[in-house]
Amino acid sequence: MGEFDFSVWGPSLPFIRDGLLFTLRLTLIAMTGGIVIGTLLALARLSPIVPLARVAGAYVDLMRSIPLVLVILWFFLIIPYLTGKPVGAEVSAIITFTAFEAAFYCEIMRSGIQSVSRGQVHAAHALGLTQAQAMIHVVLPQALRNMLPVLLTQTIVLFQDTSLVYAIGAKDMLKAADVVGKNYNRPVEMIVLSALIYFAICFSLSLAVRQLQKRVAIVR
Amino acid sequence: MNTRHALLASLTLATLAAPALAQDTGTLKKVKDNGSITLGIRESSDPLSYLDDKQQPVGYHIDICNRIVDAVKAKLKLPALKVAHQPVTSQNRIPLVGNGTVDLECGSTTNNEARQKQVAFAPTTFVTNVRMAVKKSSGITSLGQLGGKPVATTTGTTSVQLMRAHEKGKGIDFKEVYGKDHADSFLMLETDRAVAFVMDDNLLAGRIASAKSPADYAVVGEVLSIEPIAIMFRRDDPEFKKLVDETVTGMMKSGEVEKLYARWFMSPIPPKNVNLNFPMSEALKKLIKAPSDAPAESFNKK
Amino acid sequence: MNYHWNWGIFGEQVKGGDETYLDWLITGLGWTLAVSLTAWVLALSIGIAVGALRTTPSRLLVALGTAWVELFRNVPLLVQMFLWFFVVPEFLPRDWSLWVKQEMPAKEFVTAALCLGFFTSARVAEQLRAGITSLPRGQRDAALALGFSLPQAYRHVILPQALRIVIPPLTSEFMNVFKNSSVAFAIGVMELTFQARQMQEDSEQGIETYLAVTLLYFICAFTANRGMAWIEARTRVPGLIAKSG
Incomplete structure (x- = not known):
């Protein structure tokens, strides 16, 4: 065939930029929310209170067992039936991604917390810190530091996963590219452009993570 | 499915939702x-x-x-x-x-x-009338010519049901291929993944009008349904x-x-x-x- | 509540066909399993090879392995799916291209399984590389000192140990394969998500449909998880690897 016409890339740029901003915003919010909720979930899973650990464990297992596309549809289509309060595509996307990614961040934080040696906790107790204080001041900072590369790698996955919001019509980068592709009837060229942009961003991020990994490795 | 469980589940959901919607x-x-x-x-x-x-x-x-x-x-x-x-x-x-x-x-x-x-x-x-778009060069003018050929339609539209019903009635066996939206289905026709795209005629006219070379396509064939x-x-x-x-x-x-x-x-x-x-x-x-x-x-x- | 419930929908006949909606879901489950398992076999074989390449002393092989991983890891699966389906065939000679697009048997399935397999192989390769690097260096040196060639050392000493170490992270990847196969609907594979969309549109009973499909995916992932746990228990190296949480 060989009839590609890449001139469509020019007029698409403003839309791509707006879409990319939404994608980045969604990634940042879901990452922050996901790490906070994920850490709480990890603490719950490790807590001696059995029902709490069970509930947190069940939530994490459920989220890790169903495809993200379905979770997105659940939150967008079905939850409003139950609450009677629709929230719109963007808010729905933010809630879904935060709730979904929290399960993955939880597992990372859990192994991070477990990687801190028991002796540290004992030492903290001996110094008179309560369980909560030991967790906040001794264990969590180390867990976070040890797990930083893994957390960031998961964030790259999250960044790629945001492309699935097409399912609910939120305007992310892929959606913007798709619409331009339709309007100019150059869908293939626009798929190639979005692949290049995703690759450029994710590849630079994973290079950065590798640098970081080397530094953290020395600390350990 | 166990009807009693199902009933119970739906009742529970309904009572949960009732106050919110009232x-x-x-x-x-x-x-x-x-x-x-x-x-x-x-x-x-x-x-x-x-x-x-x-x-x-x-x-x-x-x-x-x-x-x-x-x-x-x-x-x-x-x-x-x-x-x-x-x-x-x-x-x-x-x-x-x-x-x-x-x-x-x-x-x-x-x-x-x-x-x-x-x-x-x-x-x-x-x-709208459900019909099909084809490349003029294919020479196809009727559904009867589609035997054994790939035919595109869009997932989840009523055309899928119509094609199924038609296939059964006339004994014509075509291969269905699915685009996730009308633009994808038309892309299948354009890139020769399908020889015809069955859909509402106004949507077909719309896709053809914005195609790279609109003169290459035509809406042809019998009307599958009026909607x-x-x-x-x-x-x-x-x-x-x-x-x-x-x-x-x-x-x-x-x-x-x-x-x-x-x-x-x-x-x-x-x-x-x-x-x-x-x-x-x-x-x-x-x-x-x-x-x-x-x-x-x-x-x-x- | 503004919704018309109908739990009997699964037994009802689809419009203009002889099957029931339940038949649709079963067909969908079949394609989901076919795509996922084919992709998983591909991902394991390529992933192990590429992961091992990245730990060899040859800089060329390492670079090739790295390029493979970075290429397939840094573009969203959905975009890769479109690339394989709509873009790649356009670069083939005209006859081949037409064959791939019209004659190739089960073309959507082949495309989806290849794409998902390559995508997952990059992740498997990363896990395996981490597993191999976590082995004590002495293992490789000892094997070479005993007169093993490098491939022999990998085949008999390094890989058997590394594979056991990486079973827990591979379990996650195996579960992911089933979930990620849902993206294949975008190119028209008639798997579960495709059937769910079709059933929802045909019957207008969306909530029942999505509940059933969610349950089926959950069962797939859960079975995968238990299966891997069984393999893990069977292959644990005594005294080497502590039981993982």
Whole structure:
């Protein structure tokens, strides 16, 4: 065939930029929310209170067992039936991604917390810190530091996963590219452009993570 | 499935939901309380509802919906009512209307009996014929020539059901291939993944008009079905239904619908300023004289 | 509640066909399993090879392995799916291209399984590389000192140990394969998500549909998880690897 016409890339740029901003915003919010909720979930899973650990464990297992596309549809289509309060595509996307990614961040934080040696906790107790204080001041900072590369790698996955919001019509980068592709009837060229942009961003991020990994490795 | 469990589950869900929904009965009250109304729009249902080169929703049904919004503004005395747009797809449009995310769906939805169980429809404002688009060079002019060939259609549309029924009746065995939306299905025809694309004829005309070389394609073959297309909203809401019906029939009586039809189907339209040249069907002319929200089943019975 | 429930929908006949909606879901489950398992076999074989390449002393092989991983890891699966389906065939000679697009048997399935397999192989390769690097260096040196060639050392000493170490992270990847296969609907594979969309549109009973499909995916992932746990228990190296949480 060989009839590609890449001139469509020019007029698409403003839309791509707006879409990319939404994608980045969604990634940042879901990452922050996901790490906070994920850490709480990890603490719950490790807590001696059995029902709490069970509930947190069940939530994490459920989220890790169903495809993200379905979770997105659940939150967008079905939850409003139950609450009677629709929230719109963007808010729905933010809630879904935060709730979904929290399960993955939880597992990372859990192994991070477990990687801190028991002796540290004992030492903290001996110094008179309560369980909560030991967790906040001794264990969590180390867990976070040890797990930083893994957390960031998961964030790259999250960044790629945001492309699935097409399912609910939120305007992310892929959606913007798709619409331009339709309007100019150059869908293939626009798929190639979005692949290049995703690759450029994710590849630079994973290079950065590798640098970081080397530094953290020395600390350990 | 165990019916008793199912019953129990649905009862539990229903009681959970009841208090939440009791307080917002009626679209008009909801719109008034929120100070905004949400229109469901399609991204590639040309020329009924699609995005122009500024990625803004435009089209024949969007114009009609805007009149309904004007009527809502007048009725609620809220001239500054906010209008939000929510893109919808064939798969999510009905749940989104049902769950309150979308108040008025201005797309290309066929009014049929199964859907009337979940939603309500405005009087029919467009009638489409399901046919197929082919490349002229293929020489195909009838469904009978499709035996053994790949035929594209869009996942989850009524054309899928029609093709299935037709395949069974005539003993023609074609391979169905599915695009996730109309643009993808047309891309299959364009890149020779399929030799025909079965869909509503106005949508086919729209895709062809924006193709790289429109002269290469034609809409051909027998009509698989005649379908009434209408604007959709929540059911069991007589107050809002009355307002919508009155607005649309009023536009039909005043000749405004015909003017809008001429603007979108018989004149150059964005984004590429092509003219679809798609004259009004006899069926629609009749419906403009005697407006009706009867489902597709009543059209194809005869 | 503004919803018309109908739990009997699964037994009802689809419009214009002889099957019931339940038949649709079963067909969908079949394609989901077919795509996922084919992709998983591909991902394991390629992933192990590429992961091992990245730990060899040859800089060329390491670079090739790295390029493979970065290429397939840094573009969203959905975009890769489109690339394989709509873009790649356009670069083939005209006859081949037409064959791939029209004649190739089960073309959507082949495309989806290849794409998902390559995508997952990059992740498997990363896990395996981490597993191999976590082995004590002495293992490789001892094997080479005993007169093993490098491939022999990998075959008999390094890989058997590394594979056991990476079973827990591979379990996650195996579960992911089933979930990620849902993206294949975008190119028209008639798997579960495709059937769910079709059933929802055909029957207008969305909530029942999505509940059933969610349950089926959950069962797939859960079975995968238990299966891997069984393998993990069977292959644990005594005294080497502590039981993982």
